[in-house]
Amino acid sequence: MTRTIVALDFSSKEEVHSFLQQFNEPIYVKIGMELTYACGLDIIREVKASGHKIFLDLKLHDIPNTVRGGMKNLAGLGVDIINCHCAGGIEMMKAAKEGILEGTPAGQTPAKLIGVTVLTSVSQEAMNTELGIPGTVKDTVVRYAQNAKAAGLDGVVCSVHEAEAIHEACGSDFLTVTPGIRLAGNTSDDQKRIATPEYAREQGCDMIVVGRSITKAKDPVSAYREIEETISHGRV
Numbered sequence: 001m002t003r004t005i006v007a008l009d010f011s012s013k014e015e016v017h018s019f020l021q022q023f024n025e026p027i028y029v030k031i032g033m034e035l036t037y038a039c040g041l042d043i044i045r046e047v048k049a050s051g052h053k054i055f056l057d058l059k060l061h062d063i064p065n066t067v068r069g070g071m072k073n074l075a076g077l078g079v080d081i082i083n084c085h086c087a088g089g090i091e092m093m094k095a096a097k098e099g100i101l102e103g104t105p106a107g108q109t110p111a112k113l114i115g116v117t118v119l120t121s122v123s124q125e126a127m128n129t130e131l132g133i134p135g136t137v138k139d140t141v142v143r144y145a146q147n148a149k150a151a152g153l154d155g156v157v158c159s160v161h162e163a164e165a166i167h168e169a170c171g172s173d174f175l176t177v178t179p180g181i182r183l184a185g186n187t188s189d190d191q192k193r194i195a196t197p198e199y200a201r202e203q204g205c206d207m208i209v210v211g212r213s214i215t216k217a218k219d220p221v222s223a224y225r226e227i228e229e230t231i232s233h234g235r236v
Contacts, residue, residue, distance in 0.1 A: 002028045002053070002228065002232075003206065003207050003208065003228065003231045003232050004027075004207070004208055004210055004227050004228040004231055005028045005029065005030050005055050005177070005207055006027055006028065006214050007030040007032065007209055007210065007211035008031055008032075008035055008047075009034055009035070009215065010035055010038075011035065011038045012038060012039065013043055013046070016035065016043060016047065017046075019215065019220065020047070020050065020052065022220055022221050026051040026052045027052055027053075027224065028052070028054075028055065028080075029052050029053070029054055029055070030054075030055040030057050031043065031044055031047065031055070031056055031057065032058070033057070033059075036056075036058065041077065044056065044077050045077065048077065048078050048079065053080045054079040055083075055209070056074065056077070056079040056081065056082045056111070057083060058082070059083055059084065059085055060083070060084040060085070060088075060096060061084060061085035061087065061088050062088070063092070064092045064094070067084060067088065067095050067096045067099065068096065068098055069099060070099065071084070071095075071096045071097075071100045072102050072103035073103060074103070075099065075100045075102070075103030075111060076105060078108060078111075079111050080111055080112065081111060081114060081177070082112075082113055083113070083114045083115065083116055084113065084115060084116070085116045086115035086116060086117050086145075086156065087144070089147070090147050090150055090151045093113075093147070093151035093153055094151045094152060096153075097151065097152045097153065112154040112175065113152075113153050113154055114148070114154055114155040114156050114177055115144065115145070115153050115155075115156045116157045117141040117144040117145060117156050117157060117162070118137055118140055118144070118158075120159045120179050120180035123137075124136065124137050127140065137161075138161065138165055141156075141159075141162040141166070142162065142165050142166055144156065145158065145162075145166045145169060146169055148170075149170045149171075149174060154175050155174050155177060155206070156174075156175070156177070157177050157178070157179065158177075159179075159180055159195070160178050160180065160181070160195035160199055160200045160203050160205055160208075161203070163178055163200075163203045163204055163206075164203050175207070176205050176207070177205075177208075177209060178208050179208075179209040180195065180209075181197055181200060181208045181209065181210045181213065182195075182196065182212075182213055183196065183197070183213045183223070197210075197231045200231060205231070208227075210227055213227070214227065
């Protein structure tokens with residue numbers, strides 16, 4: 001199973017198609033707000049029609065009824081993973097799951113639903129002082145993960161540094177999708193809780209999301225294959 005998700009953080013269809021044409025096989029990609037807001041939902045349909053698997057990263061967060069309706073409409077796109085914010089609470093996450101099940105066409109496999117815990121751009125200090133959440137980031141992330149499991153979600157988005165604790169609290173089959181992955185020597189940009197693919201493998205991460213380390217590489221295909229080989233060696 002492919003464990004590397006490539007973040008298509010582009011602003012045009014031309015950039016997306018030019019990038020994906022470099023690959024001779026389908027890959028797992030993440031489509032987020034930047035690309036969706038620039039190109040609309042058609043880009044999701046086009047990438048899916050090309051055979052690629054999609055993690056739709058729109059982070060729905062609103063009152064339960066609104067999230068349910070949004071997920072119901074997105075479910076028909078046929079994406080493989082979609083997410084919402086754990087901070088919306090258990091009732092909202094349950095509504096998101098219901099929306100996906102209601103909106104998935106007959107005969108089609110429903111998208112896996114995962115919850116966003118604490119953004120990898122948020123540091124311990126920012127969480128405590130700006131967001132007013134006491135305790136450690138790890139404790140908050142694990143609590144959010146437990147809420148997500150109680151709501152019937154398939155997993156969560158977390159940093160590498162919380163993946164092991166989440167598996168201990170929620171089980172080995174509870175999916176951990178971890179952004180903030182950088183090759184050694186790459187800049188951290190706006191991410192705070194980052195790690196290398198090697199460390200992600202050691203921590204038992206199920207899937208990793210990689211953006212600039214692949215999309216900005218001189219040879220994106222080689223960079224992708226190097227990272228996929230590293231993470232796919234299995235849990236240590």
